[in-house]
Amino acid sequence: xxxxxxxxxxxxxxxxxxxxxxxxxxxxxxxxxxxxxxxxxxxxxxxxxxxxxxxxxxxxxxxxxxxxxxxxxxxxxxxxxxxxxxxxxxxxxxxxxxxxxxxxxxxxxxxxxxxxxxxxxxxxxxxxxxxxxxxxxxxxxxxxxxxxxxxxxxxxxxxxxxxxxxxxxxxxxxxxxxxxxxxxxxxxxxxxxxxxxxxxxxxxxxxxxxxxxxxxxxxxxxxxxxxxxxxxxxx
Amino acid sequence: xxxxxxxxxxxxxxxxxxxxxxxxxxxxxxxxxxxxxxxxxxxxxxxxxxxxxxxxxxxxxxxxxxxxxxxxxxxxxxxxxxxxxxxxxxxxxxxxxxxxxxxxxxxxxxxxxxxxxxxxxxxxxxxxxxxxxxxxxxxxxxxxxxxxxxxxxxxxxxxxxxxxxxxxxxxxxxxxxxxxxxxxxxxxxxxxxxxxxxxxxxxxxxxxxxxxxxxxxxxxxxxxxxxxxxxxxxx
Numbered sequence: 103x104x105x106x107x108x109x110x111x112x113x114x115x116x117x118x119x120x121x122x123x124x125x126x127x128x129x130x131x132x133x134x135x136x137x138x139x140x141x142x143x144x145x146x147x148x149x150x151x152x153x154x155x156x157x158x159x160x161x162x163x164x165x166x167x168x169x170x171x172x173x174x175x176x177x178x179x180x181x182x183x184x185x186x187x188x189x190x191x192x193x194x195x196x197x198x199x200x201x202x203x204x205x206x207x208x209x210x211x212x213x214x215x216x217x218x219x220x221x222x223x224x225x226x227x228x229x230x231x232x233x234x235x236x237x238x239x240x241x242x243x244x245x246x247x248x249x250x251x252x253x254x255x256x257x258x259x260x261x262x263x264x265x266x267x268x269x270x271x272x273x274x275x276x277x278x279x280x281x282x283x284x285x286x287x288x289x290x291x292x293x294x295x296x297x298x299x300x301x302x303x304x305x306x307x308x309x310x311x312x313x314x315x316x317x318x319x320x321x322x323x324x325x326x327x328x329x330x331x332x333x334x335x336x337x
Numbered sequence: 338x339x340x341x342x343x344x345x346x347x348x349x350x351x352x353x354x355x356x357x358x359x360x361x362x363x364x365x366x367x368x369x370x371x372x373x374x375x376x377x378x379x380x381x382x383x384x385x386x387x388x389x390x391x392x393x394x395x396x397x398x399x400x401x402x403x404x405x406x407x408x409x410x411x412x413x414x415x416x417x418x419x420x421x422x423x424x425x426x427x428x429x430x431x432x433x434x435x436x437x438x439x440x441x442x443x444x445x446x447x448x449x450x451x452x453x454x455x456x457x458x459x460x461x462x463x464x465x466x467x468x469x470x471x472x473x474x475x476x477x478x479x480x481x482x483x484x485x486x487x488x489x490x491x492x493x494x495x496x497x498x499x500x501x502x503x504x505x506x507x508x509x510x511x512x513x514x515x516x517x518x519x520x521x522x523x524x525x526x527x528x529x530x531x532x533x534x535x536x537x538x539x540x541x542x543x544x545x546x547x548x549x550x551x552x553x554x555x556x557x558x559x560x561x562x563x564x565x566x567x568x569x570x571x572x
Contacts, residue, residue, distance in 0.1 A: 117403070142459075142545075143445055145380040147404035167436070168352070168467065169382035169404040173443040175459055201402070208408040210378055213549070215568070219486060219497050220504040224377075228408055251454060261538050262454050269455040291555040303496050304562050305555040308571060310377075314448070315544040320526040327539050333450070336543060 117232055118284035131181075134285045137227045138183060141207040142254055144176045146185070148196050148203050176207075177246070177253035181280040183231060184238075184246045186273050194274045198237040205231040205278050213308040216292035217301045223288070225307065231283040235276040243275045250275075257332030313337075352467055353519035366416075369520045372462045373418060376442040377489055379411045381420070383431050383438050411442075412481070412488035416515040418466060419473075419481045421508050429509045433472040440466040440513050448543040451527035452536045458523070460542065466518040470511040478510045485510075492567030548572075 147169050172193050176185040183205060187194040197203055212225035238246050244265070251259045265273070292305050314337045317329045382404050407428050411420040418440060422429040432438055447460035473481050479500070486494045500508070527540050549572045552564045 143443055143461075145406055145441060145443070147382040147406045147439070149384055149402045149404050167384045167402075169384050169437065169439050170467075171380055171382045171406065171439045171441040171465065173441065173461070173463055202404065204382070204404050204406045206380060206406040206408065208378055208380070210547075213490060213571075215490065215493065215552070217497055218504075219482060219494070219500045220508075222486060222490065222493070222497065224410055224489075226378075226408070230406065232403065232405075247454060251457060254459075255448060255450065255457065258450065258457070259454070262452055262457065263533055263536065263538075265454045269453075273455075291557070294555075294557070298498055299557055300559070301498065302559075302562060303498075304552075304564050304568070305558055306553050306564070307555070308552045308568060309550040311548050311550060312445075313546050313548050315546060317450070317539075317543045318541050320529075320540040320542070322526065322529070322534055323540055324535070324537075327537060329539050329541070333539070333543060336448075 118230060118282055131280070133287075134229055134280065134283060135178065137209065137229050137285055137287075138176075138178050138207055139253070140227070141209055142175060143173050144183070144185065144205055144207045145171050145173055146193075146197070146203055146205050147171050148193055148201050150196060150201070175250060175254050176205075177250035179246065179249050179277070182277045183280065184250050184275065184277050186247065186250060186275045189272055189274045191274070194276070197235045197276055198274050200234045202232070202234055203278065205233075210310045211289060212310050214288075214292050215305055215308065217294045217298040217303045217305050221292055221294050221298075223292070225289045225310075227285070227287050229283060229285045231278055231280055233278050233282050235278045238275045238277055243270060243273075246275045246277065247273070256336070257330070261330060261332075353465060353517055366515075368522075369464055369515065369518060370413065372444065372464045372520055372522075373411075373413050373442055374488070375462070376444055377410060378408050379418070379420065379440055379442045380406050380408055381432070381438055381440050382406050383428055383436050385431060385436070410485060410489050411440075412485035414481065414484050414512070417512045418515065419485050419510065419512050421482065421485060421510045424507055424509045426509070429511070432470045432511055433509050435469045437467070437469055438513065440468075445545045446524060447545050449523075449527050450540055450543065452529045452533040452538045452540050456527055456529050456533075458527070460524045460545075462520070462522045464518060464520045466513055466515055468513050468517050470513050473510045473512055478505065478508075481510045481512065482508070491571070492565070496565060496567075 149169050174185040208228045210226050214223045216222045248259050317333050384404050409420040411418050443463040449458045451457045483494050552568050
């Protein structure tokens with residue numbers, strides 16, 4: 103790993119500047135794209151719940167500083183991440199309304215077994231994006247749904263029934279620019295204190311990987327329909 | 338899967354009540370424990386950065402409604418989750434100061450290939466905990482560090498150098514009660530619209546699993562030290 107560090111690279115602000123362990127900062131936008139493209143699930147945070155639209159105030163829900171996190175599948179289109187959720191979700195209403203958000207993708211790559219508790223850690227790649235989402239409509243909304251599907255299920259879109267107008271209305275599709283983002287990457291061997299190197303303790307890394315198992319047909323699949331080649335290619 | 342649903346089970350409040358797809362709600366506390374015990378990484382959200390402790394106000398950092406997410410390794414002790422971070426981290430200072438937080442664990446179990454775009458989805462297990470953290474000190478702090486280590490690296494604690502006083506001071510250890518939590522679980526076949534079942538499209542699930550590969554010794558490992566049996570047991 104060679105995470106080049108510069109003071110305030112493009113896309114970084116005081117809010118996304120990597121302060122802890124800055125040697126793990128990744129400043130190359132292409133690398134940010136690669137991390138995003140290797141993930142499937144993002145965690146998105148938002149404060150409150152669009153309570154401005156609630157008819158009756160609810161003190162239990164309207165705490166102005168309570169953050170919520172929602173896990174989402176996502177895709178990427180150039181320098182924007184794309185994700186969707188139910189139009190009826192209060193968190194998606196808040197996001198569509200322009201509430202500040204934090205979008206995070208974390209990929210766990212390994213368990214790092216150092217000789218001390220303090221240096222024991224994990225290898226990972228992560229991206230954090232800050233900003234406010236834009237709600238997509240019209241042709242851009244359908245194109246984003248296809249981009250998300252093709253990120254998560256490459257080759258699938260041409261094979262399935264596209265969303266109906268009613269289904270599209272039931273879905274909120276959001277785009278978030280990578281204008282303000284940061285990434286971190288940790289890999290390689292444990293970084294033990296020199297004084298610990300002579301301990302008779304094994305040290306190293308246990309790699310962690312996400313794997314796809316062979317496709318399992320649905321119980322209601324009509325006989326004679328084989329699993330498509332594009333699915334076999336994922337495994 | 339049989340996620341029983343009841344109105345407001347123990348530990349659930351209006352804030353954690355599962356509103357979207359409530360049929361996916363998991364109300365059994367033992368099941369919440371099992372989901373937490375199967376994960377390694379949590380995403381923790383907090384608003385702001387403990388700016389009350391900043392000597393000079395910084396408008397770029399002090400937006401009161403900007404949430405941040407930090408990924409953490411974690412452990413569990415009964416009905417509390419435990420995690421740690423650097424005492425110098427502004428987000429950990431905010432959490433230790435009692436800022437409201439959201440702690441989320443998401444396990445991706447499968448890609449769900451329905452016959453329509455709208456019903457295409459993912460199988461997952463997730464837990465969301467809301468609350469304010471308690472900072473641990475003294476013997477409870479060391480015990481929590483051991484619990485986190487034993488969750489992530491079972492059997493390792495007895496083999497490594499315990500943290501020094503200086504290392505313990507550099508670490509903030511937090512506990513968050515499961516008093517206010519919810520869980521969701523989605524598994525099984527795609528849930529296609531009956532009108533789509535006669536499409537000549539394959540449908541089913543591609544299972545997703547996290548696997549550990551064989552341990553890789555550190556480049557600075559002294560010769561003759563074998564990988565411990567407890568590590569081999571993880572794979």
